[in-house]
Amino acid sequence: MARLSKIEIDDSSLPPPTPEIEQERRVAIFDLLEDNSFTIPAREGRAVPEGPYELALSIRDRRLVFDVRTEDRRPVAEFHLALGPFRQVVKDYFQICESYFDAVKTLPPSQIETIDMARRGIHNEGARILMERLAGKAEVDIDTARRLFTLVCVLHWGG
DSSP, X not given: OOSEEEEEEOOTTSOOOOHHHHHHHHHHHHHHHHXXXXXXXXXXXXXXXXXXXXXXXXXXXXXXXXXXXXXXXXXXXXXXXXXXXXXXXXXXXXXXXXXXXXXXXXXXXXXXXXXXXXXXXXXXXHHHHHHHHHTTTOEEOHHHXXXXXXXXXXXXXXX
């Protein structure tokens, strides 16, 4: 039961996403809902309602907001993360993704594979930073962190 069953992205204050960004978002949400690990640890001796949880991600006041609720919409936790620690890795990720999308059109498979390996490395770094920032607030596995990082990128892109 330590998982996410629904994910919402509040992009109402963001410019419309490009088709590539929208596709990344759809894939990340689909993959997250298929397989994820998401636990809210008990704090200050208070019990935490059991999952599965619904997650709403947004950017408010230049902070990344995780609003976690039970499936019947009862609040579980809300935490705000500074965007600063993500800025460089998000920028690097978008640059390498752009290179990758361009490479797919013109370069041989060996060069595409090299760019894709770099893209995965940057993505892993973003997931690691996210896991560090979530420490004590939410526990996620690396695959969940990778997919959540994709959603952070989607929000960061417009933010």
